[in-house]
Amino acid sequence: MPRILPPAELDALVAAVEAVGDAVSVEMLQRQLPAMSRRTIQRWLARLVDDGRLLAEGRGPARRYRLRRAPSQVRESTPESVDEPQDIHLSPEGGRLRGLIRRPLFRREPVGYRRAFLDDYEPNRSFYLGRELREHLHRLGRSPSGEQPAGTYARQIMDRLLVDLSWASSRLEGNTYSRLDTQNLVAFGRYAEGKDRREAQMILNHKAAIEMLVNQADLIGFNRYTVQNLHALLADNLLADSHAGGRLRTIDIGISGTVYQPTAIPQQIADCFDTLLAKAGAIEDAFEQAFFVMVQLPYLQPFIDVNKRVSRLAANIPLIRHNLAPLSFVDVPEAAYIDGTLAVYEQNRVELLRDVFAWAYERSCRRFTLIKQALPEPDPLRLRYRDALIRVVSHVVRHDLPATTTSIRPLVADVAESDRPTLVAMALNELLQLHEGNIARYHLRPSEFAAWKSAGR
Secondary structure, eight states: OOOOOOHHHHHHHHHHHHHHOSSBOHHHHHHHOTTSOHHHHHHHHHHHHHTTSEEEESOGGGOEEEEOOOGGGOOOOSGGGTTOOSSOOOOHHHHHHHHHHTSOGGGSOOEEOOHHHHHTOOBTTBOSSOHHHHHHHHHHHOOGGGGSSTTHHHHHTHHHHHHHHHHHHHHTTTOOOOHHHHHHHHHHOOOOTTSOHHHHHHHHHHHHHHHHHHHTTTTOOSSHHHHHHHHHHHHTTTSSSTTOTTSOOOSOOOOTTOSEEOOOOHHHHHHHHHHHHHHHHHOOSHHHHHHHHHHHHHHHOOSSSOHHHHHHHHTTHHHHHTTOOOOOOTTOOHHHHHHHHHHHHHHOOOHHHHHHHHHHHHHHHHHHHHHHHTSOOOOHHHHHTHHHHHHHHHHHHHTTOOSSHHHHGGGGTTSOGGGHHHHHHHHHHHHHTOOTTTGGGGTOOHHHHHHHHHTTO
């Protein structure tokens, strides 16, 4: 068991960091605290970072430390944060929980996975979200697309959803891409200069996962196929073990910044995972489903990593299926989200995360409603033959065919004869308007499109 450092000595080190100012090096602290050895200072700094009292930046000799301030004390001067609130309104219980989980680690009691937290939840009898809140969220998220096929709403705002959700969810993991950087990457494949390639990979993985949820809206659900494939897409090329994507965890893991220790028993992980999916699938209310997954999936930590990302996208499954406004997490303060998740880990209490969830959904609805109002009504024929249009366009590109009516006509032979001329014209128009910023709509890779264009098509 690690030795608990004396609170008074830790406080003295924090005071020294504050006295020196931001971007403090070990050498600066040695001059402030000559009685402490360099190794002792480094060890204590590491503990303070783990406790969340300090932030560390850089590596090796360039590593610097600064105080971690409350969200209300700092303000990023980036373009996307100009209107971003630094905190959200909390319920009295949410505020109390935040106080509990913001205590230093050594003052919080270590806890492990409690199976009862999952077992005690009874779908449609237990509720994390009260009736009034559920009704409020339904009023906000309801769309005329509700009577349309599953995923219609999400498809109508697909371009914005890909950017907003990829950027916001990645930002909650510490990704430093700006929204504009993300848009250039998602739409045009342009990497931001000076950024870690892992950050680009994280965003592109989100894009692929969102496309799966929307394009397979009539197939997805709370089952192993959906959630494990969601993990495989989000974790692609980001895990040390390349074979861990989509597989349930069989090893012990630790989570920094918390006294919570997930279960390490493979059989329990698998059993709880199946129970979690069964209970989520049995919940009738879309918002209760979404929030249940945001609570229980990160708590179980069924995968070796990327669990919170999976939960954020999985929370959109019922919203996409029921044509409700998606949850993008845009503008959600990172500290508030982390605090809410830690309250679930350490206290098995959902009130703080519930405050974040409700606030985040209201924010998402306001953004997507403005976008939706500016959109024309969808073409019924295009909607009916959406899958056929995707198939035709992708076939022409992949088989290096010219964009002509002659090439397209044989590909629509299975369509009603009266609709064929219109569908041929639509496919031809799509091919003529095809560019690197919209090829994902047709499940095409940049290399496939580039090869087709280089042939003069």
